[in-house]
Amino acid sequence: MTRVLTVENLNIGFRSEGRELPVVHDVSFTLEAGKTLALVGESGSGKSVTSLGIMRLLPPPPQSRARGKIILHSDEDIDLLSISEARMRRLRGDRIAMIFQEPLTSLNPVYTIGDQIIEAIRSHRAISARKARERAVELIDQVGIPDAAARLTTYPHELSGGMRQRIMIAIALALEPEILIADEPTTALDVTVQAQIIDLLRRLQAETGMAMLFITHDFGVVADIADRTIVMYAGQMVEHGQTEAVLETPLMPYTSGLMRAVPELETAGLNQGELQSIEGFVPNPASLPNGCAFHPRCTHTLSGICDVPPVPFEDAGNGHLVRCKRWQSILENAE
Amino acid sequence: MNELPLIQTADLKQHFPLHKGLFGGQGPVIRAVDGVSIDIPRRSVLGLVGESGSGKSTLGRAIMGLSRPTAGTMTFDGIDMARASSSELKSLRRRMQMVFQDPFSSLNPRMSIAETLSVPLRFHNPGLSRSRRKDRAAEMLERVGLPGQYISRFPHEFSGGQRQRIGIARALIVQPDFIMADEVVSALDVSVQAQVLNLFGRLQRDLELTMLFITHDLAVVGHISDFVAVMYLGRVVEFASTRELFSNPRHPYTEALLSAAPSPKSANRRKRIVLKGDIPSPLNPPSGCQFRTRCPYAVEDCSHEVPKLRELSPEHKAACIRDDLSLAPATQQ
Numbered sequence A: 001m002t003r004v005l006t007v008e009n010l011n012i013g014f015r016s017e018g019r020e021l022p023v024v025h026d027v028s029f030t031l032e033a034g035k036t037l038a039l040v041g042e043s044g045s046g047k048s049v050t051s052l053g054i055m056r057l058l059p060p061p062p063q064s065r066a067r068g069k070i071i072l073h074s075d076e077d078i079d080l081l082s083i084s085e086a087r088m089r090r091l092r093g094d095r096i097a098m099i100f101q102e103p104l105t106s107l108n109p110v111y112t113i114g115d116q117i118i119e120a121i122r123s124h125r126a127i128s129a130r131k132a133r134e135r136a137v138e139l140i141d142q143v144g145i146p147d148a149a150a151r152l153t154t155y156p157h158e159l160s161g162g163m164r165q166r167i168m169i170a171i172a173l174a175l176e177p178e179i180l181i182a183d184e185p186t187t188a189l190d191v192t193v194q195a196q197i198i199d200l201l202r203r204l205q206a207e208t209g210m211a212m213l214f215i216t217h218d219f220g221v222v223a224d225i226a227d228r229t230i231v232m233y234a235g236q237m238v239e240h241g242q243t244e245a246v247l248e249t250p251l252m253p254y255t256s257g258l259m260r261a262v263p264e265l266e267t268a269g270l271n272q273g274e275l276q277s278i279e280g281f282v283p284n285p286a287s288l289p290n291g292c293a294f295h296p297r298c299t300h301t302l303s304g305i306c307d308v309p310p311v312p313f314e315d316a317g318n319g320h321l322v323r324c325k326r327w328q329s330i331l332e333n334a335e
Numbered sequence B: 001m002n003e004l005p006l007i008q009t010a011d012l013k014q015h016f017p018l019h020k021g022l023f024g025g026q027g028p029v030i031r032a033v034d035g036v037s038i039d040i041p042r043r044s045v046l047g048l049v050g051e052s053g054s055g056k057s058t059l060g061r062a063i064m065g066l067s068r069p070t071a072g073t074m075t076f077d078g079i080d081m082a083r084a085s086s087s088e089l090k091s092l093r094r095r096m097q098m099v100f101q102d103p104f105s106s107l108n109p110r111m112s113i114a115e116t117l118s119v120p121l122r123f124h125n126p127g128l129s130r131s132r133r134k135d136r137a138a139e140m141l142e143r144v145g146l147p148g149q150y151i152s153r154f155p156h157e158f159s160g161g162q163r164q165r166i167g168i169a170r171a172l173i174v175q176p177d178f179i180m181a182d183e184v185v186s187a188l189d190v191s192v193q194a195q196v197l198n199l200f201g202r203l204q205r206d207l208e209l210t211m212l213f214i215t216h217d218l219a220v221v222g223h224i225s226d227f228v229a230v231m232y233l234g235r236v237v238e239f240a241s242t243r244e245l246f247s248n249p250r251h252p253y254t255e256a257l258l259s260a261a262p263s264p265k266s267a268n269r270r271k272r273i274v275l276k277g278d279i280p281s282p283l284n285p286p287s288g289c290q291f292r293t294r295c296p297y298a299v300e301d302c303s304h305e306v307p308k309l310r311e312l313s314p315e316h317k318a319a320c321i322r323d324d325l326s327l328a329p330a331t332q333q
């Protein structure tokens, strides 16, 4: 397996009223060629900030500050947090690309989609306009839009949400990046179109061998796309493992709670009674509860244990990591 | 026992002219709702699903009497809304209430919760004293799971889930019989969504409400509804009791929606149907069966005429000409 990116103890904070509020705490993971890592969590858990941090698209210091290491592996290792902005600009789009939830805000409404794809190519590669145009047609075709050549002259507003997301994918893949970061790319789409986009991303990944970091809040989508999964809560990684392991034997009470809170398709109409909700709210990342950040909402909390730091991120076996002091006894009681 | 359904629509149509009569003639029309006949039995929840643009909200608005239908009738408790007297209409406006998708934009930021909840009371129960209104507001707030003393707070002091509870309280305070809820949990996080769905379920049972629950989320519909109607391009293509629809879909579009809905339980075990293309423009829908351009089972005959919504068994109707298909359920058998 080829490792293409290593994130080590990434910490990100924003400046507010003269002090720094940490919102991402010690995030570490690796991306491998041809594989997909999912980042799941509720809103505000730090998924987007993590991905923008990797792309170095957060507001510049002192408004925000990122610490730790983000190593892009190739002939030499490059730490994205220590290179110049000019060098980062050359890597962005070329080696690491990103797509977002709402493609309309990232496409420029006054240029045709052809111009935008061609510009994405020619800003990084010295090739002729004709060659770039040919490549654009090839890309539009590759993302499954019929009549590729005729589409070059259409404007973003003339396309449906699903087509715009395909165009964003075409732009992101124009330079054959090794890494694609997708931040909730299907959240705004209908389920039928979501299924098309997930299929497309899987096919393109098989063809190009790119590594994917896929951000979502939907465990169903995770099951469909990810090899490995990280669950985030209040800016921290609370569970990390093979997707099947995380979905079938979740060890962190927050993960199992989230999964139980979603109604199941399989038991529709069977009058399952009430859903098991998680009481309370996600804490503000700037003032996390002491010890386990989930302890005020957890049904397994023991005071004197769960509210006392540190809560290590432990290996429960086979690289399945969990941040919970009681995972073993919870697991034993369940069996 | 044959009780009259609380809501009945008959061939309801809501068309929008694209550019209004430039030469007085008939321009192109968007057929947002195009001949919908559905019943919502008393004390039951009808879930309405379909892709974006299929006409769910437009149908909901027509049912609520917020738009004048192009054709067809909408009957509430036996009263034809188009022929109702003004006193009947006033009472209907109390008996039919709505909860919106975005609780924030539907609450006035400058009004305290007490004021927000008093507005509908002042209109519908003018005899109530100011202090009785305040008591009712506090009672209602507790009923939706918020402390009564929160009535003096303002919307920005509440989270998304709490604001949605306030939206529910505002709808329920005038003691309606019917609630239309349009995408009310779509913007909420999973853990909060479960709290709000449980609240809806509890209130619906306790207060014996009839509900139209519009959402694009099939798992949510499967959880909360007694019956489900599936819409495609302005028409209902399938209608059944919830269990029946999920375990025995009879329209290929329903099958496709069920198979596309992501599920952590059966991602790798289910047959996956990926539809080609987008929903066609409602300006220029395909002839015959409107789903035929994306239907994996389309045959020549499908282009001839619009399939009727036929009764296949009691509590199950579908609009597909093919009876020979065996479609995949969402449920594990």
Ligand SMILES: Nc1ncnc2c1ncn2[C@@H]1O[C@H](COP(=O)(O)OP(=O)(O)OP(=O)(O)O)[C@@H](O)[C@H]1O
Binding pocket: B016, B030, B031, B032, B050, B051, B052, B053, B054, B055, B056, B057, B058, B059, B216, B282
């Ligand atoms: N006032 C209007 N004027 C013109 N067209 C309209 C109007 N309201 C709705 N439409 C059109 O009618 C169709 C149905 O829209 P509607 O909002 O009912 O869909 P929906 O099923 O609620 O979709 P969503 O899931 O996105 O909320 C769409 O093509 C829409 O553009």
Ligand SMILES: Nc1ncnc2c1ncn2[C@@H]1O[C@H](COP(=O)(O)OP(=O)(O)O)[C@@H](O)[C@H]1O
Binding pocket: A014, A023, A041, A042, A043, A044, A045, A046, A047, A048, A049, A050, A059, A285
């Ligand atoms: N530019 C910013 N300035 C200050 N705080 C921010 C900024 N962007 C995000 N945050 C905060 O960081 C936290 C994580 O946000 P985000 O990564 O967007 O969450 P997610 O993508 O998981 O929903 C939130 O508390 C959010 O309010």
Ligand code: SF4
Binding pocket: A252, A253, A254, A292, A293, A294, A295, A296, A298, A299, A300, A301, A302, A306, A311, A323, A324, A325, A326, A327
């Ligand atoms: S450490 Fe304690 S509070 Fe935190 S998840 Fe585990 S059992 Fe719950």
Ligand code: SF4
Binding pocket: B251, B252, B253, B289, B290, B291, B292, B293, B295, B296, B297, B298, B299, B302, B307, B319, B320, B321, B322
């Ligand atoms: S009538 Fe034909 S095109 Fe329409 S759903 Fe049935 S098989 Fe498909």
Ligand SMILES: [Mg+2]
Binding pocket: A047, A048, A049, A183
């Ligand atoms: Mg985000």
Ligand SMILES: [Mg+2]
Binding pocket: B056, B057, B058
């Ligand atoms: Mg709508």
